[in-house]
Amino acid sequence: MSQEGEGIPEEKGERRSRKGKERGISEIVSVMALLLIAVVAVFALRGWLSTQQSRMTNIDMATASYSVQTTFSGYVISLDVRNNLQGNLAVNQVQVILSNGTALSFSATGITPALPNTISAKSDQIYVITVNTGSGVAVKQINVQVQEPVSLQSQWITAIGGG
Numbered sequence: 001m002s003q004e005g006e007g008i009p010e011e012k013g014e015r016r017s018r019k020g021k022e023r024g025i026s027e028i029v030s031v032m033a034l035l036l037i038a039v040v041a042v043f044a045l046r047g048w049l050s051t052q053q054s055r056m057t058n059i060d061m062a063t064a065s066y067s068v069q070t071t072f073s074g075y076v077i078s079l080d081v082r083n084n085l086q087g088n089l090a091v092n093q094v095q096v097i098l099s100n101g102t103a104l105s106f107s108a109t110g111i112t113p114a115l116p117n118t119i120s121a122k123s124d125q126i127y128v129i130t131v132n133t134g135s136g137v138a139v140k141q142i143n144v145q146v147q148e149p150v151s152l153q154s155q156w157i158t159a160i161g162g163g
Contacts, residue, residue: 060084060155060157061083061084061085061089061146061148061153061155061157062081062082062083062084062085062089062091062119062144062146062155062157063081063082063084063157064079064080064081064082064142064144064157064158064159064160065079065080065159065160065161066078066079066080066139066142066159066160066161066162067161067162068138068139068161068162071130073132073133074130074131074132074133075130075131075133075139076128076129076130076131077096077128077129077130077131077139077142078126078127078128079094079126079127079128079129079142079144079159080124080125080126080127081119081124081125081126081127081144081146081159082123082124083119083120083121083122083123083124083125084122085121085122085148086121086122087121087148087149087150088118088119088120088121088149089118089119089121089146089147089148089149090116090117090118090119090146090147090148090149091115091116091117091118091119091125091127091144091145091146092107092115092116092145092146092147092154093105093106093107093115093144093145094106094107094111094115094127094129094142094143094144094145095142095143095144095145096129096131096139096141096142097139097140097141097142097143098131098133098137098138098139098140099137099138099139099140100137102137104131106129110129110130110131111127111128111129112127112128113125113127118149139162141158141159142158142159142161143156143157143158143159144156144157144158144159
């Protein structure tokens, strides 16, 4: 008798494995290919996430509300700014927009306390603004510019309220 695989012809459709005759990719090459695919996927995911982050709406650093009292020469506005951050927040400027389209900016004068002013973490600051206007002119909107002092990121917020 002959040993297995020696001198016996292969039948049609049957394959016999012989050492060194079967070829494929080595384990190292397959692992390297998988690593390359994983690295490319990580960079693609990172790029996609960064574009999604820029599309997200930012969380307001602060919120603000106001009330308006009429005086004989205009208005006295009480503006309450709330710091929503875990750290300090600077209030740099307040802009009052009147019903006739006039925009008045307040920083050093016309507002108490004067700006820029720092609000501690998770606390409020009330500002008093005196606006001298003619008759028939009302306060339409108030915008507040705030800035996070460490990153210097700045944001304009619109106060809610009215008279």
